[in-house]
Amino acid sequence: MSTVALEKKEHPLDAYLRMERLPHIWCSGCGLGIILASFLRSLLKSGLNLDKVAVVSGIGCTGRAAGYVKLDSFHTTHGRAVPFATGLKLANPELKVVLFSGDGDLVAIGGNHLIHAARRNINLTVICVNNFIYGMTGGQLGPTTPTTARTTTTRAGNIEESFNIPYLVAAAGAVYVARWTAAQVRQLEKSIAEALLKKGFSLVEVISPCSTYYGRMNKLGTALEMMRYYRDNSVVKPDIDLKDAAIKLGGQIVTGKFVDIERPSLFNI
Amino acid sequence: MSEGKPLVGEFFLSGDEACAEGAISAGCRFFAGYPITPATEIAERMSDRLPEIGGTYIQMEDELASMAAVLGAAWGGVKSMTATSGPGFSLMMENIGLGVMLETPCVVVDIQRAGPSTGLPTLSGQGDMMQARWGSHGHYSIIALAPNSPQELFNLTIKAFNLSEKYRVPVLIMSEASTGHMYEKVVIPPPDKIELIHRRKPTVPPDKYLPYKADADLIPPMAVAGEGYRFHVTGLTHDERGYPAMNAEAQEKLIKRLVEKIEKNKADIIQVEEEGIDDAEVVVCAYGVPSRVAILAIEQAREGGIKVGMLRLITVWPFPEEKVREIARQVQAFVVPEINYGQIALEVERCACGRAKTILVPHMGGAVHSPEMILEAIRQAVE
């Protein structure tokens, strides 16, 4: 009895993907496909009207996510997904606006927009995929690259401190903040589901393997070895003081739902 | 202010205020902006008026965010705009390019001040005219209008919205500090007397809709988010489906259409004002506030026996090439007063093609020309 190679069969999420654009461009072992699938599952379980869901993304590997979903979707400019999404939501409050943005797109070039959106508590759900690197352009330093890590622009090792995203957005005023690794699939799906239904600025950071650049340059092994690392070194500590949630190279990764509070959203939409 | 009713009647307004009222009369219901002299008053008035009429005003953290939000709101189905000056205009450029690439109707107002850089924040300039044409990277076409009074700021803001909706392109309004801050009578007609154009909507069902399949006039019908069309759009070069198409063939097809969408529809887009051209030996080609100064210079020149007329550019981009070429066959010279060191003059010279001289009357900015400066150039033209 075999169920192998059922070529003509459909994956349960195929109906929500732009099939003519698959296979996606992400490398073998990239976490982005896991996160995209997780998002789609959460979306389907949320009961939201899919005609009213809009996906906005920035530039980078993560930014490509918008192009694969069969929803109204916008692939915008680098760092500007958040303000674009703000305009979109304000123009049509009925929309549920979800963002896919990488660590560089969201927190470097987009950093200013991120903190202001959190401050305003505009009702957006941001999925921030953090692979500690600028992947699409070939592996440069990013604002979340841990200190001492090698990248193509820090070949001798990064001398800068990196951003602790949950700390940053919580301080800026986000009402829902969670971090999971791509290995913690069940918790990730649950968090995304909660963030989708949360009224206000919610952010789910997902630690994702980039073995092609970050992993290779820092001798972290294959994508599989990186996933094993994330599975074995992530520790769930939702009540941690967020200033201690920073990620160091070779260290533990603190995950959990860190913030889930109530605060009126911008214009209460 | 208006308690939610449209303003109708005669008012004494500044150019900035008139611009805001023009936007409201045009159906604008979203403004995202950032304070910058001398455009701030547009934001201030919109912040007051929009909530009264069910619109949204938001002050964004910078001009990059403002332009992004304007595009987002347009894709949410609302007529949207922003207003700025030189430094902010520079910051908006990347997203203006996104607006062009996504074919997004919206209006961007630049109340110009002297530049470059911080320049003279409170004083006039016209140094952004070439930037209006080419400010974003890549090759594209865009529409830019040049009002010369508060009444025109009102009228042309409405025209800008109409053109942006019709051609699915950001439309720029290029004015100056003096015009933005001068107070004059502005007549606001009742809503039923104002013609408004709205973006063309798809007539096919969602499963047949291709976001960038253009109609015969090169303009595609536009679905917006939330209507069930489930489309994808991207700033990457794309095909008719809206999907990234990373090859020269797709680039050729797309860029040609984006440019020709404007250039081939010039007859509909271009508006100029001609005065005393028929017997003219010299024509003053002006736009914005120098065109007001030129009126007195022309009067005085005519009194002195010089046959001089005026070609006032109301649409600056696309540039009224045919009109300039036509006049060049007849006159000895064009006199081009502008508050820069020669920008639109370059276009005039190009189109005159050597048939007529082009005499630039530059002013570096910080003030407007005196009539004498323009008169002197007119006299020079006939020597």
Add this chain to the structure above:
Amino acid sequence: MTKSGAKTKNKVLLILTERCKGCGFCVEFCPQHVLSISKEVNARGYYPVYLNDNDKCTKCNLCGLVCPDFAISVVGDKEAQD
């Protein structure tokens, strides 16, 4: 000890071999260790996964959750039938 009965009845493990990029995540995360990497490439040049013991497979779908390529998932039996 196999877990058959109510939980696995009417469920099938679907593997879309041509989509698989051979990352190995499903093999690693499968609690029953019933997935392996094939020694034959697919049309794209990857070594895809295959199910080595359907009886031991509990149809938990952890493989499906952890797959980045929409290449593997537990589906209802009806969907898999020709």
